[in-house]
Amino acid sequence: MMNLARCASVWFALTATIFAQSFSLEQVMSAPFNSQLTAAPSRVGFAWVSDELGHRNLWAAWKNGSGFAVKQLTQYTQDDGQEISGLTWTPDGESVIYVRGGDSEFPEKPAPNPALIPEGVEQQIWMVSARGGAPRELAEGAAPAVSPSGDMVAYVLKGQIWAVSLKETNAKPEQLLHTRGRASSLLWSPDGKYLAFVSHRGDHDFIGVYVRETKTLRYLDPGTDHDGYPVWSPDSKQVGFVRVPYNKKEEIFAPVRTGYPWSIRVGDVATGKGREIWRAQNGMGSVFHETESQHQLFWTAQHSIVFPWERDGWLHLYAVAETGGDARLLTPGEFEVDAVTGSPDGRRILYSSNQGDIDRRHIWKIDIASGEVTQLTHGEGIETFPASGSDNQTIVALRADANVPIRPAELGPNGTLRDLAPQMIPTDFPAGSLVVPQQVIFSAADGLRIHGQLFLPRNVEDGRRHPAVIFFHGGSRRQMLLGWHYMQYYSNAYAMNQYLASRGYIVLSVNYRSGIGYGEEFREALNYGATGASEFNDVLGAGLYLRGRADVDASHIGVWGGSYGGYLTALALARASDLFAAGVDLHGVHDWNLELGNWLPAYDPAADPEAARTAWNSSPMASLSTWHSPVLLIQGDDDRNVQFSQTVQLAAALRNQKVDVEELVFPDEIHDFLLHRDWVAAYAAGAEFFGRHLK
Numbered sequence: 001m002m003n004l005a006r007c008a009s010v011w012f013a014l015t016a017t018i019f020a021q022s023f024s025l026e027q028v029m030s031a032p033f034n035s036q037l038t039a040a041p042s043r044v045g046f047a048w049v050s051d052e053l054g055h056r057n058l059w060a061a062w063k064n065g066s067g068f069a070v071k072q073l074t075q076y077t078q079d080d081g082q083e084i085s086g087l088t089w090t091p092d093g094e095s096v097i098y099v100r101g102g103d104s105e106f107p108e109k110p111a112p113n114p115a116l117i118p119e120g121v122e123q124q125i126w127m128v129s130a131r132g133g134a135p136r137e138l139a140e141g142a143a144p145a146v147s148p149s150g151d152m153v154a155y156v157l158k159g160q161i162w163a164v165s166l167k168e169t170n171a172k173p174e175q176l177l178h179t180r181g182r183a184s185s186l187l188w189s190p191d192g193k194y195l196a197f198v199s200h201r202g203d204h205d206f207i208g209v210y211v212r213e214t215k216t217l218r219y220l221d222p223g224t225d226h227d228g229y230p231v232w233s234p235d236s237k238q239v240g241f242v243r244v245p246y247n248k249k250e251e252i253f254a255p256v257r258t259g260y261p262w263s264i265r266v267g268d269v270a271t272g273k274g275r276e277i278w279r280a281q282n283g284m285g286s287v288f289h290e291t292e293s294q295h296q297l298f299w300t301a302q303h304s305i306v307f308p309w310e311r312d313g314w315l316h317l318y319a320v321a322e323t324g325g326d327a328r329l330l331t332p333g334e335f336e337v338d339a340v341t342g343s344p345d346g347r348r349i350l351y352s353s354n355q356g357d358i359d360r361r362h363i364w365k366i367d368i369a370s371g372e373v374t375q376l377t378h379g380e381g382i383e384t385f386p387a388s389g390s391d392n393q394t395i396v397a398l399r400a401d402a403n404v405p406i407r408p409a410e411l412g413p414n415g416t417l418r419d420l421a422p423q424m425i426p427t428d429f430p431a432g433s434l435v436v437p438q439q440v441i442f443s444a445a446d447g448l449r450i451h452g453q454l455f456l457p458r459n460v461e462d463g464r465r466h467p468a469v470i471f472f473h474g475g476s477r478r479q480m481l482l483g484w485h486y487m488q489y490y491s492n493a494y495a496m497n498q499y500l501a502s503r504g505y506i507v508l509s510v511n512y513r514s515g516i517g518y519g520e521e522f523r524e525a526l527n528y529g530a531t532g533a534s535e536f537n538d539v540l541g542a543g544l545y546l547r548g549r550a551d552v553d554a555s556h557i558g559v560w561g562g563s564y565g566g567y568l569t570a571l572a573l574a575r576a577s578d579l580f581a582a583g584v585d586l587h588g589v590h591d592w593n594l595e596l597g598n599w600l601p602a603y604d605p606a607a608d609p610e611a612a613r614t615a616w617n618s619s620p621m622a623s624l625s626t627w628h629s630p631v632l633l634i635q636g637d638d639d640r641n642v643q644f645s646q647t648v649q650l651a652a653a654l655r656n657q658k659v660d661v662e663e664l665v666f667p668d669e670i671h672d673f674l675l676h677r678d679w680v681a682a683y684a685a686g687a688e689f690f691g692r693h694l695k
Contacts (some may be wrong), residue, residue: 014666022502023430025277025684028495029676030426031405033488034059036087037398039387041344041546043093045130046387046396047073048221048408051488054079054676058087058096060130063394063422068410070421074135080122086143090127090166091150093390097127099142102503103670107142108159108182108638112670114636114678125155125167139164139173143184148192161197161210162480177210177217185228189236194269196230196239207241210267220267221274227265229290230432231297234346235323239267240277240297240305240322244288246338252599253476253529253592257572262288264307264320267622270401273294277305285311291351293340298538302347306330308337311521317349319368326408330366331355331373336517337572343388350376350395352384354517359439359451359482363411365399379417382483396420400484403431405491416471431528437482437509444541446534448513452542455484455497455507456551465553467694468506468546470572471497474563476529479517480509489672493562496683505694506552508545512538530592532612533618539572543579555581556694560686562586563642563671570620570631570650577629578655582693584686587635587642587671590650592619598643624653630660632689634682636669662689 032052039046044063049056050072058073073096076082102123111121115291125144128135138144141157146166154163157175159182163233165171177183180201188195195210199219202629207220207227221227226244233240245260250264261280267273280286289307290296299305304319311328318327331337333357340350349366355375361384363376377383381401388395399417400406404425409417425431437453444450460466472492473480485491497507511517512535513525527534539559545555561569561581566588573583589595592615597603605612616622633651637644647663654661664685666678673679 005540011299019659023433023499025499025687026427026680027428027430027494027503027507028434028499029683031429032407032424033405033491034398034407035486035488036085037385037387037396037408038089039344039389039396039532040089040093040095040130042390044389044391044398044507045089045093046389046392046408046420047087047089047130048398049084049087051096051676052424054081056082056084058084058098058102058128059421059424060096061396062130063389065392068420071130071132073130073132079115079676080117081112081240081669083190085277086125087495087650088144088146090146091148093130095127095129097125097138097144097146097153099125099144102142103640105672109157109640112668112674114638114666114674116608116668121139125153125164136169137165138166138171141173143186144190145186145195147188148190149587150636153223154186154188154195156186159183161186161195161509167394176215179208179217181206185230187230187232188233189232189269191236193236196232198230201245207239207267209239209267216271216655218269218272220269221265225675227501229296231295231299233266233299234301236320237269239269240299241265241267242288242296243276246307250600252596254513254531255526256287257524258283259287261286264512266322275324277322278320278327280309281311284313285309289315289520290348290422291340292338293313295341296339298342298349298353298369299346300342300349301629304368306340306342306349306368308521309338315520317351319364326495328371330371331364334519339385341386341388342388343392345392348388348392350386350388352386352397357645358517359453359479359511361481361486364393375415376411377417379415380407380482381417381485382481383409383411383417384486388578388695399487400486402436402483403434404429405484406486433502435501437497439482440508440545442541442545444536444537445512445544448511448537448541450538450541451511451518453480453509455505455509457501457504457506459552460506464551464552466506467556467558467690468508468549468552469497469500469558469560469690469694470539470546471507471509471657472512472559472561472565473515473644474513474561474565475516476512476535476564477516477523478513479511488563492679492683496686499683499687500690503691504605505690506546508542509540530596530615532614533571536571536575537570539568540579543572547579558582558584558694560584560690561588563588566642567620571623573629573631574620574623574627577627580629582630582690584632584634584689586682587639588620588646589642590619590646591621594643594646594649597639621653624657627654627659630662630693632664632686634664634666634685636666636671636673636678638668639671641671
């Protein structure tokens with residue numbers, strides 16, 4: 001009896017500990033996701049979007065003595081799937097203009113309505129006072145750009161440029177231009193006399209400049225290539241832009257390491273004439289690759305233009321004189337520059353990178369005149385998307401760590417960080433119950449070294465073998481980090497991985513080849529995607545790594561992922577069902593020839609039968625005969641990135657060969673689910689599915 005009592009006591013203690021550390025899926029997904037941090041042009045203020053349980057709202061903070069005054073500007077209270085995007089301040093810092101509704105990734109397509117609102121939805125531009133009050137609807141459209149004088153806002157509606165006055169409460173919008181092509185990237189000149197934009201024409205793009213006073217239009221240095229990423233000179237007389245040469249054979253989901261070199265040109269506003277000030281060299285870096293920033297070119301007060309370039313195989317910042325010449329490397333080293341912005345006075349560049357910490361992000365500063373580079377943050381957190389206040393001194397960034405999701409914070413001396421709105425985190429958010437993922441580096445099946453994040457459950461040392469799950473991110477141009485992600489899709493995925501770890505699974509998140517963060521050769525991996533599926537080597541390597549761990553139950557290893565990660569999940573099950581016992585595939589690609597046509601309307605498999613055959617052989621559909629593991633397929637049927645027919649066709653084919661197929665379909669939902677409740681439902685279904693098949 002004494003032994004039984006002692007066993008009961010130990011069991012009770014262990015059970016109490018486990019339950020004390022456990023949390024629900026709803027809890028770990030309850031913290032708001034903060035994004036689109038935007039600095040005010042005056043008053044040293046910042047605005048951002050907060051998505052809490054699907055309730056998307058604007059918040060703002062202003063410098064107030066040694067701290068910040070924080071205010072929620074909008075009061076949307078429904079999980080209705082209406083995105084908020086396009087944040088921009090009025091010049092006086094008194095109001096924020098934003099877009100509500102629509103699909104920010106595909107603004108030209110009809111506004112999605114996953115909440116099934118009977119009267120339908122629209123994409124509308126709104127303005128809200130920073131001092132409080134109800135938002136005011138301005139017009140239907142997107143991509144607002146406020147004039148420097150603050151008297152009007154230009155925007156895009158159905159590919160055309162419109163404008164509405166901000167002086168009158170009930171002003172009627174008017175169309176500024178009737179042009180060919182589809183307009184984007186609206187950018188006012190500093191003096192407010194001109195509006196630059198990109199005119200997309202299919203196989204070529206122009207830089208247009210609208211003259212406000214004369215209501216005339218001029219295209220700068222028009223050619224047969226793709227011109228984009230405009231930037232104004234400080235004196236409003238010139239526009240710099242990137243010229244990417246036309247390529248008849250467009251490549252997508254295929255490695256592109258070299259091409260005809262891209263260049264930077266400057267157009268004269270008065271004459272429309274242009275000149276080349278810099279051209280990339282042949283070979284490495286000849287193909288333009290952008291940073292994860294709103295702007296790619298920065299015209300500085302030192303009469304130079306700062307730009308990204310991969311000359312040495314890593315994405316770095318360079319500077320070239322506005323008059324032309326050789327480019328000067330600003331950020332040397334084996335790391336990637338990420339989110340970049342400039343200070344209002346044009347004298348400094350702020351950026352995030354993974355320098356010295358390849359699976360995280362930290363903030364750095366460049367003094368343009370001296371070239372001095374200073375690290376502003378460090379440690380085991382993640383800091384990105386820096387924004388400089390109007391005083392050119394205050395810096396706010398988005399920060400996260402292994403326990404708390406992304407949120408705005410002020411950068412202090414010696415790398416200190418102070419959250420602007422700590423009250424946004426729910427009191428029952430299980431930050432203290434989350435595990436800290438470990439960096440692991442393992443060998444792919446072909447020997448390539450692959451980075452991953454390993455989530456170990458708290459009871460991992462109990463002497464038992466645990467079920468395991470491998471996660472593959474989407475993109476594929478993404479990198480999962482050692483903490484909460486700065487993109488909402490992957491912040492949600494991080495929450496799911498934490499939840500699975502809390503349920504006793506060993507979870508491995510894999511940064512497979514063709515992702516970012518590890519240089520050009522890794523990103524442009526040979527034979528990846530539709531040209532050979534070389535990433536399957538990483539999938540297989542991840543499975544073998546887990547199978548070789550003493551704490552893993554080798555017969556119960558599952559896989560999950562979304563989009564490109566769904567593709568790799570399906571590929572894992574199709575080619576290695578003996579290794580992977582079950583999978584959850586969210587809106588994955590199953591037939592490359594079908595997906596390529598989604599992004600390249602002119603794609604014709606018959607035009608290049610050999611390439612089409614390779615694409616098919618790189619697809620999960622080509623290996624169905626060896627697929628016998630059960631799968632859960634999840635997708636919204638208004639998906640604009642991956643056709644819903646990909647899931648329809650795979651489900652039918654698997655049923656024909658008696659594979660256990662389960663489905664979860666969200667009517668009218670898009671690729672990156674707009675409804676918070678759909679994310680929760682998808683992950684709950686995935687966790688329940690794994691519970692039945694892996695435990």
